[in-house]
Amino acid sequence: MDNILAELQDIFRDILDQPDLVLTRASNAANVEDWDSLAHINLVTSIEKHYKIKFALGELQELKDVGDMIDLIQAKLAAK
């Protein structure tokens, strides 16, 4: 779990070009600078590539914050 958070933090730092960004489970589009809808697409594409998983249609609309994202990634990795 901590691992996924750390890896997501790396991906967010790269995509948003914010090398000092600190991500927590409570991080969301409202409290992370520049996490707009375009950045969101780029984040999802890179997360899918990193974990070699695919989010199903509709799954992403359910996510409120990074915590939800971690849980979903973990569930997908466990099901692999």
Added chain:
Amino acid sequence: MTIDRLSLDDLLLKRKKLRRELASEDGLHPVRIAVLGGSTTNEVVDLLEIFLLAAGFQPTFHPSEYGRFYEEAVLEPGDLIAFAPDIVYLHTSFLNVQSPPPVHCSEAEFQGYVEAELGRYRRIWESIERNVSAQIVQNNFELPPYALLGNLDSVSSGGMSRFLLAMNMEFARAAAADSRLLLHDVHSLAARLGLDRWFDWDRYFGYKILHTPEANCALARSLTAVVRALYGRSRKVLVLDLDNTLWGGVIGDDGVDKIQIGRETPVAEAYTAFQEYCLSLQHRGILLAVCSKNNEEVARQGFEHPDSVLKLEHFAAFKANWEPKHENILAIAKELNLGVDSFVFVDDNPAERAIVQAQIPGIAVPEVGAEVSQYAAILDRGRYFEPVSMSAEDLSRAELYQHNAARASAAATFADYGEYLDSLEMVAEIDRFKPVYVDRIAQLTNKTNQFNLTTRRYTLAEMEAIAQDSTYIGLYGKLSDRFGDNGLITIVLGRREGDILHLDLWLMSCRVLKRDMELAMLDALVENARAAGAKSLQGRYIPTKKNGMVADHYEKLGFDPVSTDPETQTSIWSLDISSYIPRNRHIKILEPVHG
């Protein structure tokens, strides 16, 4: 910065940082590109921006509102006019076809559907040409993702495949007749990648991005080639290595009769095919040049081989010598009076590629690997020689050339040759002959002709006996660098008589020339000679037709001349080792493992 070596995943992840870093370079040439899209274009634009920055352009984009390519070009061109684009890119796809023929469409009705659809695009092109002075780049159509009629889909007048192919033919005709309209051959790009890797339905349903990241990368690279071509920045010269690039084998060692070219073996076939590809480039106006570490006379013989497709007359410049390749390439550029940024360099040796890439800013050095069967495909994919209509002369080329010159001089290079050698991260293993290597030692001894001081041959049995004989000091050297392991590439064999060690053999593979490996060997030789009680080394150079490159070997290593036989020109050299100080600075030596 060479972004060509980044993976697609890294390009996507680090795009913001890359853009920031690349955009801070000086002397970038501004180009204004309006992107009129039929689907979401952000990703392809992000990648295009990075590739253009890396190619020396400073692009400014004006993306249309989602899907409004027709409206913004024809109905409300105000924004486009205000933006004043240099290039208008129409990023359309089969999804944007408004009225495809119905499945029951008759043959008589078919052309009407084509005309109707084509009419929309004609109105777009006419409006752009009337309103702005830009070059238009128009996507043609990839094949549809589904062939509803199976094989009949490209036969029947109601088939989508047939319709799109007919549209592509009309687009091609229009582009051929209008110098301001350039076709972007998406059909071919999609075919190369494969439609299953081209369309990204999840992202389409989610965000209206039609293409996979891979496809967007291919589109962006292709568009970059088009922009380069429009600004007269396509490459013009193909510089080629010889041994294991244009033919198989080492002509200096193997002789012209033994190089692999022709139809006799699969390897020879592959080199012949690559020569044919180079020749077809020459026929369409690309200049060919040779840059090879070879004896010039020997190198030229390769093209007199009866099966060589390429002949000497096909080359605009020919450099075969032992100087560093980047110096030869700069000399070729001077000779041809062309900038090195119009050069592409092909060499099977990754170390040569690295130094040329590092020392000559702007030159293209594709990672061709060492498999000749792949060279042409890799070159082709790079789109280095993209041609374009002559209308591009409107665009200011001279200014761009100036910018590039300034940029080239500012770019970093290695401070000196030593720094380059250090960058190779070389590690050597040097040790006394071991049974496990005797086969390889005998083989190398018998096939090395160029870097070989005495050209003495030994049978395997003789070599085995020498390995056991304590009057001999036989050393082998293996060298690896950051590109991989070169294997066992050098041998020195000394024979002790009193306190003199006579060097019966000193040879090295030309693959590791000018790496200071001979210094590392000399260090080890002196150490071993001292331990055996020798006080001096005595070397011998026996000239042959092929070993002229080592005529000054002992002189360069600081040996004193003793005598020269006036008849054979064989020279004897001597080195007092009492005060010898180790000389190797750039190769890390592994401690030998015994037992």
